[in-house]
Amino acid sequence: ERFAVAFWRATGSDEHVNQVRERLTGRGLRLEGDSVVDQANRPIALDDESALYQAAGLEWIAPELREGRGEVSAAADGRLPALLEPQDLRGVLHCHSRYSDGKSTIAEMAEAARARGWSYIGISDHSQAAFYASGVSREDMLAQHDEIDTLNGTLDGFRVLKGVEADILADGRLDYDAELLARFDYVIGSIHSRFNMDGPAMTERVLHAMDDPHMTILAHPTGRLLLSREPYALDVDAVLEKAAAKGVAVEVNADPRRMDLDWRYLQRARELGVRIEIGPDAHSRAALEWTELGVAAARKGWLEPRHVLNTRDAEGVLAFARARR
Numbered sequence: 001e002r003f004a005v006a007f008w009r010a011t012g013s014d015e016h017v018n019q020v021r022e023r024l025t026g027r028g029l030r031l032e033g034d035s036v037v038d039q040a041n042r043p044i045a046l047d048d049e050s051a052l053y054q055a056a057g058l059e060w061i062a063p064e065l066r067e068g069r070g071e072v073s074a075a076a077d078g079r080l081p082a083l084l085e086p087q088d089l090r091g092v093l094h095c096h097s098r099y100s101d102g103k104s105t106i107a108e109m110a111e112a113a114r115a116r117g118w119s120y121i122g123i124s125d126h127s128q129a130a131f132y133a134s135g136v137s138r139e140d141m142l143a144q145h146d147e148i149d150t151l152n153g154t155l156d157g158f159r160v161l162k163g164v165e166a167d168i169l170a171d172g173r174l175d176y177d178a179e180l181l182a183r184f185d186y187v188i189g190s191i192h193s194r195f196n197m198d199g200p201a202m203t204e205r206v207l208h209a210m211d212d213p214h215m216t217i218l219a220h221p222t223g224r225l226l227l228s229r230e231p232y233a234l235d236v237d238a239v240l241e242k243a244a245a246k247g248v249a250v251e252v253n254a255d256p257r258r259m260d261l262d263w264r265y266l267q268r269a270r271e272l273g274v275r276i277e278i279g280p281d282a283h284s285r286a287a288l289e290w291t292e293l294g295v296a297a298a299r300k301g302w303l304e305p306r307h308v309l310n311t312r313d314a315e316g317v318l319a320f321a322r323a324r325r
Helices: 003-011 014-026 049-055 071-077 106-115 138-152 199-209 236-246 263-272 286-300 314-324
Strands: 030-032 035-037 120-126 159-167 188-190 249-253 276-279
Touching: 003 014, 003 049, 014 030, 014 049, 014 071, 106 120, 106 138, 106 286, 120 138, 120 314, 138 159, 159 314, 199 236, 236 249, 236 263, 249 263, 249 286, 263 286, 276 286
Parallel strands: 120 159, 159 188, 249 276
Antiparallel strands: 030 035
């Protein structure tokens, strides 16, 4: 009979618990351990968490939101977001193949994506400056495009998109020339070198990259590797503001070693109108499963389907990329 309260107390942060406690107090109730009692100190029956929140005058709050970051007042006013669900995603865009450092062929990656119920996959191998990740030469990239065209000719109801993960060079230029960049359906820009630049220089590097009209998505924006590399110096607010102004999507990289952009920035991105892309950064078929971690992070950041680029179908993604150009 105390499970609902015990379960809730074990889920929310201290800030969240205290804010709900205050709401209960304002309604003549009191939280006592794993029970809610009335003014006569009698426990009230609460069958589940929904009943607990109702007793506090609140809508049920999803566990991911229980951080004391405005969710209690939103629940009181009926303003909680309709959070993103895994099935809302129509495809993924940040994936690698054997052309660079991936473990699977393009056809194998497409088959695995289709088996997950998606309608497209974007192949975004590393550009040639990424020698450490078997970056793809211009000639090999053109050959990849031919392979994708051939593969698409055999697929019904599924599409492989031509992408690239182009290195953002030290001066903020994207790897490859404009003529080649224009051949891609979309371009992911990311940093893989010179991590020790100071904050103003690194921020300017990223801001300059977003001026390139070919750039569709900024990937793993802060460069962190959990438990092994701190984020590089970067004014994230300035980057999000520029992304909103330029129409560049910002990635939640779902690789469990990255989880970058950190979910704490996502509410600000939402406020600014920044489109978020959830990318598994998959180097194998199995790694496509990491997409679900990105969805979890997006939910913690209050994101709804309308905020996420890859809830669009393939034509919607292509339209987003074309709008930049």
